[in-house]
Amino acid sequence: MPEEQPIEKAREALNSYWGFSSFRSGQEEAIRSVLEGNDTLVLFPTGGGKSLCYQVPAVVQDGLTVVISPLIALMQDQVQQLNKAGIRATFLNSTIPSYEVEQRLVNARNGMYKLLYIAPERLSTELWKSEQPNLDIQLVAIDEAHCISEWGHDFRPSYREIRTALEDLPQTTKWIALTATATPEVKKDILENLEFEEPVVVTGGFKRENLHWWVSKTEKKRTLLKKSVKKAADLGSGIVYASTRRDCEEWAGYFDKNGISAKPYHAGLDTATRNEIQQDWIDGDLSLVVATNAFGMGIDKADCRYVIHYTIPFSLEAYYQEAGRAGRDGEISYPILIFKESDVQYLRNRVEQNYPDREILQKVYDGLCDELDLAVGSEQDSPEEVFFDNIAKRTKLTVSKVSNAVNLLQRLDFLIQIDLREPRVGVHFIVNSDYLVEFIYDSDPGKGDFLDGLFRQFGPQVFSEMQYLDIEYLIQKLETSSNQLYKALRVFAEHDQILKFKWQEESKLIKVKGARQKKLRIESDQAYNYRDILLKKIEYMARYATTNACREVFLRHYFGETNCKPCGHCDNCRSGEKEQLLVSREDIRKVTQVLESGEKSFSEITKSASWDRKKTKKVLSFMVRENYAESDQSGDLYSLLRKA
Incomplete structure (x- = not known):
């Protein structure tokens, strides 16, 4: 055969x-x-x-x-x-x-x-x-x-x-x-x-025929979210995405009290709780999850009927991925974006904060090197653990600014963050294994069982040197709390004197690359190129939120698909081609002809089209929103993306 x-x-x-x-x-x-x-x-x-x-x-x-x-x-x-x-x-x-x-x-x-x-x-x-x-x-x-x-x-x-x-x-x-x-x-x-x-x-293409894309622009976001969830909850289970833990807690509590079973989901919850919430939602025992963007990745739930973004995402990629968790079974479902104009500026400010200027970069670099006892011209032998709190005190900057600067310094190849450390605990038994076994045997059952479990998690190497585990992992395995674990370790260390331990908050292993420099040599293009990319992504997100054309066509064009026909069921398709009353096909063709020969300024386009500035602005705004054209960072130079 x-x-x-x-x-x-x-x-x-x-x-x-x-x-x-x-x-x-x-x-x-x-x-x-x-x-x-x-x-x-x-x-x-x-x-x-x-x-x-x-x-x-x-x-x-x-x-x-x-x-x-x-x-x-x-x-x-x-x-x-x-x-x-x-x-x-x-x-x-x-x-x-x-x-x-x-x-x-x-x-x-x-x-x-x-x-x-x-x-x-x-x-x-x-x-x-x-x-x-x-x-x-x-x-x-x-x-x-x-x-x-x-x-x-x-x-x-x-x-x-x-x-x-x-x-x-x-x-x-x-x-x-x-x-x-x-x-x-x-x-x-x-x-x-x-x-x-x-x-x-x-x-597989980016067309999702069963998704009815919807955007609601309002200054009364809270009122609209309440109405949207109340209406959508009749269809089945859903997700509301919010940007902060506090929003997740507040809204989950509100909806739960008002007859829609809801729970919050964010990184501040322990793993066991997050897993339980996720499973309850998948099994249909929980109607709504109000979550940060940490929720949803890889979750296989076919019958999610709606995904509401209470906070506008940083990019269309993130939005499409998160909103696309609705309707995996092919049934009609609703991705809904609720936003107001100031949301977009908030995103821009967040990005700008992540890219500190040269002066702050130099200050954090110097503070980091001082923390590592690294003199100018000398090199670091191996990665060392660094606490951002200490650098913040040295530099008189906030921990957030220190963190942003360190991330940018890594991107610029001045240092390496070897590993992002969650809060962890190190344990080293200072007695031999025979003594420990006898100690466990002589202790009361509760204490003995706890100590035996502790040893089993760290393994035999814990007798020779300090071994580290994530605190969250350890408390899950020992079925205890963070506070109880800390108290138990203090008793074992100070009263029983059988071990030493180190309790460490979130930290990073950092290695400065090459010899310490007295003055950093930073190229602006290299330092801030990714910032500009992120700002451009926010611009595309804003265009999606404000376009009057078919939402699905806009998304599919963004992801490189061409010859897309209007979906017929997004909010804009249902409300008709309103924008065509303002900008004619002939107006778009005229600008397209001007830009076919290359990039042009606003004034050049106005002159070539024989329009006044008001009309040029109206037509260009429409063409940028609909991905026919794009502008540079100054907003004065325009280039063609696709022909009308």
Whole structure:
């Protein structure tokens, strides 16, 4: 009998492990491309089934698939789902102790896993570098690949180092990159950075026929949110996105008291609580989640009927991804944006604050080097833990300004932030193992059990040196609170004198690159280019919010699709082509002809069209909003984006 073809094995795996009889549109094309060894880029909208494009090949081929993912919660959720389906998978991230990381890598070396999820930052660690040659890596999958590009809405510098970090992999290794939000610029950047040769690009398109896009402009946002949720709640479950924890708590409480079961979701809640809220919402036991943008990534809930943005996002990519969590089952659903003009200026101010001027950069750099006892001209041997509170005191700046400056200094390559540390605790037993066992045995049951659990979490290395774990992880495993853990450690250290501990708030490991400079050499283009990109993204977001044309067409044009027809059911399509009464097709064609020869100033366009300034402003405003043209930062120079 002829040998079974890989794609046939893929179809069998889809049915056997996931229970699906056929692939969604585009999935089989992507999987076939991977199995044939092509560099593959997958551009599917939110809910389009991207993960199966690497999970299915991982199951049907030999060896290990390494999945690079930026989100701890997403890793854990996918690994849990895979294990439930009988597929061996694990992850490496900061929630697990170092000895467990080492054990999982040994397991991977011995072929115990089909998929290994890992954060991009971990590829630069010495442990990974030493173990990578021992792993039979057959496929590298880069999830959320838009993080590679500065034009992406969630740029992460570590993503740009992935190809370099894995350059020693054999030529036969297969590569796939996946994202839900890639503009033409982002797509180009991904392919170039990953050095994809003759790539196969599979796109699912950005049309979502069942989504009725809606924007409401108002100065009475609170009143409108109450009305919108009350009306939408009759349709089923939903999400309200807000920007602050306080808003999440306030609105969840309000709706819950008014008959709509609701809970807040944000980073200030512990992991167990967040997981419980998420599961209750997925199971239908909770109608509404009021959340920051931390909620929703990778969540598989088909029947979310509405997503309301009470706060306007920083980019159309983020908006499309978050709003697209509505209606994954294909039923009519409503992504709604509530905004007022001042929201846009608020976003601009937030971006500007993240890019401190040269004077502040120099001050923070000097304060950081002083904190590290680093003299001018000397180099730092290895990364050291730094607390921003200390730098803030030295520089007389706020912790927020210090953090923003450090982030920009990293982007400018003056330093490296090796790892973002959540609050963590270090423990070192100063007695031997025999004494500890006897001490546990002689203690009352509650104290003994707690101490035994503590030792088991840190492992045997805790006798030789200080070992660290995230506080949130530890209190979850020991089923205690942060306060109770701290008190217990103090008793063990001060009264029983069996251990030493270090209780550390959020901090970072930092290494200054090269010798300390007396005066930083900063190029403005290099320093503030990404700021300008972010400001331009906010401008596109504002245009979407204020356009009078079809919302879906606007989104699809933004993501590079052409020849799109109006959806017929967004708020603008329903209210008719009002803008055409103000700007005629002939007016647009006239400006298009002027700009075809290249960039022109406002005055040049006014003169060429033989209009007064008021009419020129009206026509150009319309053309910029509808993505026919764009202006530079000064707002005086215009260039053509597409022909009318």
